[in-house]
Amino acid sequence: MKMRTVCWVPLILSLFIPMAAVQASTITVAIDHAPPYSSTHGAQAKGLLLDILTPIADELGLELKVVPCPFSRCVHMLEQGEVDIMGGLIRTKQREQGLTFVTPAYMALHSSFRFYSLRDSGMEITGYEALYGKRIAVMRGAAHFARFDKDREMIKVPVTSEQVALQMLLKGRVDLFIGVEETAEHAMSILQQPMHKLVKQPYQYRDSIFGYMAYSRDFAKTSQAKQITSLYQDLAEGGQLTELVKPYALPPIARY
Structure with a gap:
């Protein structure tokens, strides 16, 4: 009887773990077709945001899943929590109500x-x-x-x-x-x-005009989001982010 009771303990305890605490190893990234900064045409999506996130994901052992979508659909999916991250967004008070913006901006025009x-x-x-x-x-x-x-x-x-x-x-x-x-x-x-x-x-x-990376409200609460933000800001501080945006003819990233 004791063995049978002990076997049920992990299952019972798991029922009380908040969903926010269950962390996924795959991060979904919304990408719209906006050359030269992003492209969803061809066999594989590419662009500046992925150039930035790929080394961060590699360091954290995360997988990036690209979700191609028209710009308006990408924004809607991010606001609804259907994707985790999107880039190239102008920061407005209205958007700040439903999204979490990551500083500094990586696009400055x-x-x-x-x-x-x-x-x-x-x-x-x-x-x-x-x-x-x-x-x-x-x-x-x-x-x-x-x-x-x-x-x-x-x-x-x-x-x-x-x-x-x-x-x-x-x-x-x-x-x-x-x-x-x-x-x-x-x-x-x-x-x-x-x-x-x-x-x-x-x-x-x-x-x-500044373009930011932004998280959905739910993803912003996760440990992965906090880790991504920390590494992203390290890239900005160390000058690596400036090197990543240079091929896109964008100005240097302002440091803190």
Whole structure:
């Protein structure tokens, strides 16, 4: 009888272990197709976030499972806890309510939000007010500048990628699309899109734009998340993170 009782003890005790304490060895990483910073086309996903996480995962004995998804779907999955990590996110108060951002940012762009139109449209946007009445393609789930994002009078047409935005513009389904000048034009050249048919409107909103790695709320509570954060910040402190972002033509990582 004693042996039978002892055999049941581990099972009984396991029922009282909180689920948060059960740690997985596989970390799910949401990756959207946003060249040159990430690519989900081809046999294997690749990109800057994976360049950063791979050596960290190797050191911790973790496996990275890539989940390819459109940008808006990636953000939604992260917010719902369906994936653990995503990168390239602009930090906003709204996003901070459901996500945990990891500092420092690994992407730092001193660029402008620009509005692109067809060259032969004859359109000229010289100020913010001139945007009213125009159909503007925006990346679904993306953050831009506060005035634009909060403006409910703007006609915003959500799209899943900059490539789709350009295709809609070329077909006359939208009048403009908004993008970060530095990344949008680089992406269009990588995707071999006809940028010569477009024109940048005079109006622009210049800002310092930072892209962060972020965790889902549940994953942020795990020991793996804390270990990843610690090693990530060690890379930033030691200058290795700057070396990892250098091939992507990004500036050095600011240290603490």
